[in-house]
Amino acid sequence: MQHLIWIIPLIPLLGAVINGLLGYRFIKTLGEEKGKRLIGQIACGTVFISFLISLFSFIHLLLRPIDQRVLVNTVYTWFHIGNLKTEVSFLIDPLSGIMILVVTGVGFLIHFYSIGYMGHDEYDEQGHRYISYWRYFSYLNLFAFSMLLLVLADNILLMFVGWEGVGLCSYLLISFWYRKQANAVAGMKAFVVNRIGDFGFLIGIFALFWALGRHGIWTVNFRQIGEHAHLLAEDTILGIPAATFITLFLFLGAIGKSAQIPLYVWLPDAMAGPTPVSALIHAATMVTAGVYMIGRLNFLYSMAPVTLTIVALIGAATAFFAATIGLVQNDIKRILAYSTVSQLGYMFLGMGVAAYGTGIFHLMTHAFFKALLFLGAGSVIHAMGGKQDIRDMGGLRKYLPTTFRTFLIGWLAICGIFPFAGFFSKDEILWSVFNHSNPVLPFLPKLLWLIGLLGAGLTAFYMSRLVFMTFFGELRSEPAEPHGGHGNDARLRDQGDTGPHGHGDGELQGHGNEEVISLSPQREPHESPWTMTYPLVGLAVLSVVGGWFGVPHFLDPVFGGHGGVVSPAAETGEHSTTLEIFLMMVSMAVALGGMAVAAVMYLVMPELPDLLSIRFSRLYDLLLNKYYVDEIYQAVFVNGLLALTTASTRFDLKFIDGIVNESARVTAAFSAFNGWLDLRFVDGIVNTLASGTVFSGSRLRKVQTGQVQSYLFAVLGGVVVIILIRTFI
């Protein structure tokens, strides 16, 4: 089993390569329907194989004694420089075991869902058709590969490869419908903001490598770093304790990747991508990479109480502020996006109080219920023909029964209602927060707990608002015309396309449901095909039972007993069970209170929200505009950078170009003088010499008459002269 781990990430890569290189050919040669089916089968099949191997590895892990639960598979030596030997090797311990199960399990369901969701062609405003099916699945498989690389990596460099890989796939998939400018811009924004975090992450890696190197330990391997981390206890980098320095910069990477304050701005915009992408990448897996990274390097974070405090503060702040923004948003995916940011904040809050197990636990349950909610939202959007504004929805309960039921489960889970998954994980976090002791700021635990509790209430409110406005009441608008009026030929061709979804059930007609909308007089929203509802059911089951396993306890071998400064909270307060139950009741009461308020506002008195928004219009506008953070960033960073660029351009044009031009001019002048000198003086001498020769030659040649007798006459003359000279001198 141990030697098969490398197959887990490789298989999706294979799928990505096959679909990426041959997908277009599949559709060309096999026809639209068969080609798409083959592409979908390859994409889902590869991830499913990964899932099976992951499951076997995980079971294999479980069968081992608790202290030996580490599987390592070294594939080959990546590079070997001096004392540094870096290997491509994969590690499965309880932490990465849970992660690969989540990534491949949830990933498989979302791949499967995508077959139905992406099944019909997309068109942009100009009516251009995206040749996209194979491209989409190729990217999605590539993402699965990168994410698995990230979580399975046994050293920080390989992890960074996966880290960048998921960032790339995120970029590719956000701007998947690239013909629309907003999507391309959103992708770019995500990429650029992530780069800021990645920059910090890289500095963290270098600092870690260098700090350990000072002790003669040249390694990037996680387990070796863990073994020698205690050496850093007394070190400082730039006057900051080494562990704090390293972990802070690594945390910067986590902030970027996991969309925390202040780098969360890209995640809501990332909703421009297809909804399954939002579910997989921007809710369930990639954005949790930062949490996973802290979990993987928990021994370092435990050595840095200052960093942990910052992590907890940022987590709590994000959890709260994102939730407040979520209160008033109207785009169904945006609400879920802010909810994701908020829930990620909870995870960091858990990590920040050194309750790593609970953070990972929440990561897992969140992956289940948030993927469920996103896929449910996708189903709703699908039924509404692309509309995403919840003010246009309503009463969808009776049209989308399966989606409604599963969505309800996701809703209860995220609100933290017993016994759904979210209840256990969120409560564990709040309990750990309440119960930990902070050496830096003693009052912090209770404060953070209060913020977390408030955030939970807000979460319950905005999720209830979403559910009530979408599924209850009456439908407020008709579903949009699919494809925006374009692509009639595609619709005609799809007409008979019930083959792959051959249930014969009038309502579950697969791709046919769009045609039913456009053809039936009432144009009612219809339930999505079974390829989309089955994953919903699967995730709903997971959202119910996901919290019943003692995940934090299972993770103890990874997180326990590193001798860090901060000890895990769970150990300090196991005796006060009554207090724990009381706090549990409090948090559940807050959640129920949030739901009740939402019920009053959106079910009982539907006019109340409008009145409130007018009464508190300034607060409402502030929230609706997301605290103007995007505008501030635009003004400060984007415009600042643009101004800097303009200034640099000017500097470049005026000064650098000036120098260059001036030196060019001097050179040109010198050359001109040199040329003049050459022409007039040197050439003058030569020419004068030559023309003198020519001139004298032209004169002297007259002497050579060619007539022998004239020569002889000259001889006679010469003789006469000689005789005369001899005679008279």
Place this chain on the structure above:
Amino acid sequence: MNMIVLEHYLLVGAILFCLGFFCVLTRRNAVAVLMGVELIFNAANLNFVAFARFGTLNIDGIMFAIFIIMLAAAEATVALAIVLNIYRQLDTVNLDEADLMKG
């Protein structure tokens, strides 16, 4: 009777040389010029013989004259061959027209 002395011979030789040289300088015909050259040779021969008889050259002067006669014969053949070639090339033996070496 007046003695015929060296001066008479030299005088005849000088006249002969002048006539030859005049012929060489003035005649246009190449063959005539060659004849002038023969006169100059014979003027020189006369002088050599005269110096052999009256001067100190003795037998050497006679030998010189004999060599010059022989040489003149050889020269005449070569020169006539050249003239013949000039005629073939230029269709003339007029020296004024044979100015191929004109600068």
